[in-house]
Amino acid sequence: MKRALTLFCVILLPGMLMAAKRPPVATPPAPVAPVVAEVPDAGTPPPPEPPPPPPPPDPAVTAAFLDVVKVLQSPRCVNCHPTGNVPMVGDKGEIHAMNVQRGLERVGMSCQTCHRHSAVDGPGPVPPTVKGWRMPPENMPMVFQSLSPAQLCEQLKDPARNGGKDLAGLLHHVEADELVHYGWNPGGGRTLPPLTHADFVARFRTWVDAGAPCP
Numbered sequence: 001m002k003r004a005l006t007l008f009c010v011i012l013l014p015g016m017l018m019a020a021k022r023p024p025v026a027t028p029p030a031p032v033a034p035v036v037a038e039v040p041d042a043g044t045p046p047p048p049e050p051p052p053p054p055p056p057p058d059p060a061v062t063a064a065f066l067d068v069v070k071v072l073q074s075p076r077c078v079n080c081h082p083t084g085n086v087p088m089v090g091d092k093g094e095i096h097a098m099n100v101q102r103g104l105e106r107v108g109m110s111c112q113t114c115h116r117h118s119a120v121d122g123p124g125p126v127p128p129t130v131k132g133w134r135m136p137p138e139n140m141p142m143v144f145q146s147l148s149p150a151q152l153c154e155q156l157k158d159p160a161r162n163g164g165k166d167l168a169g170l171l172h173h174v175e176a177d178e179l180v181h182y183g184w185n186p187g188g189g190r191t192l193p194p195l196t197h198a199d200f201v202a203r204f205r206t207w208v209d210a211g212a213p214c215p
């Protein structure tokens with residue numbers, strides 16, 4: 001009995017006293033179970049099908065558009081639709097003489113200083129004499145030179161680059177614009193585009209009616 005008491009006093013009691021003095025230990029927060037979305041019993045849904053590739057453009061429409069490109073890049077059109085600010089003359093894309101370039105208005109001139117509506121035609125090199133002779137504006141230069149058919153196509157139908165036109169407006173431009181008509185009545189013995197104006201408009205219409213797909 002004495003031995004048991006000694007054991008209690010020497011070993012167990014100090015331990016019990018120390019345990020009683022210990023500051024309370026903060027209990028760690030209980031782990032929060034992650035919120036799991038309810039999964040339907042059928043298991044995870046299958047991944048969505050990739051969208052089908054767009055159908056290849058109708059070859060007849062692509063052919064019509066490539067004819068349109070031939071006209072746009074022919075001398076009578078491309079000469080006013082160059083890559084830079086300098087118009088070209090003739091059939092070989094020579095740069096316009098007399099340092100003529102876009103923005104002549106800044107030096108108090110304009111294209112119409114020489115390209116006057118009332119000027120007389122004659123054997124070249126007389127300036128063409130269409131009313132409103134000018135280049136496309138600097139912020140929408142409508143470049144035809146050196147572009148691929150696909151690049152030309154994207155530019156043509158982009159309202160941010162074509163003067164805000166929809167497809168009907170674009171078709172109207174090639175049908176009715178005086179500067180376009182110039183191409184088939186250039187005077188000065190100049191060559192004509194490779195298609196008649198009527199065929200050009202018909203091809204353009206085929207492309208527009210098909211939704212203007214790009215090659």
Ligand code: HEC
Pocket residue numbers: 071072076077078079080081133134135136137142161162163165170173174179180181182183184193
């Ligand atoms: C004297 C310069 C000149 C010639 C030549 C010319 N264009 Fe243009 N073209 C312009 C101008 C300027 C614009 C910008 C629209 C506007 O101001 O009417 C333009 C714009 C266009 C547009 C885009 C529509 C738009 O409003 O931006 C097309 C398409 C076009 N021309 C086709 C032709 C074709 C086809 C020919 C040849 C048959 C041709 N152009 C010859 C000056 C010319």
Ligand code: HEC
Pocket residue numbers: 075076079080087088089090091096098100101102103104109110111112113114115124125126127128133134135186188190
């Ligand atoms: C100082 C007079 C003068 C001014 C200004 C002038 N031109 Fe000309 N332009 C001519 C003459 C002359 C020709 C004929 C040259 C030839 O055919 O060899 C010509 C021819 C052209 C041609 C060639 C037409 C074709 O079908 O090959 C284009 C395009 C042209 N000019 C655009 C312009 C533009 C755009 C402007 C204004 C930025 C302009 N010109 C300003 C005198 C001028």
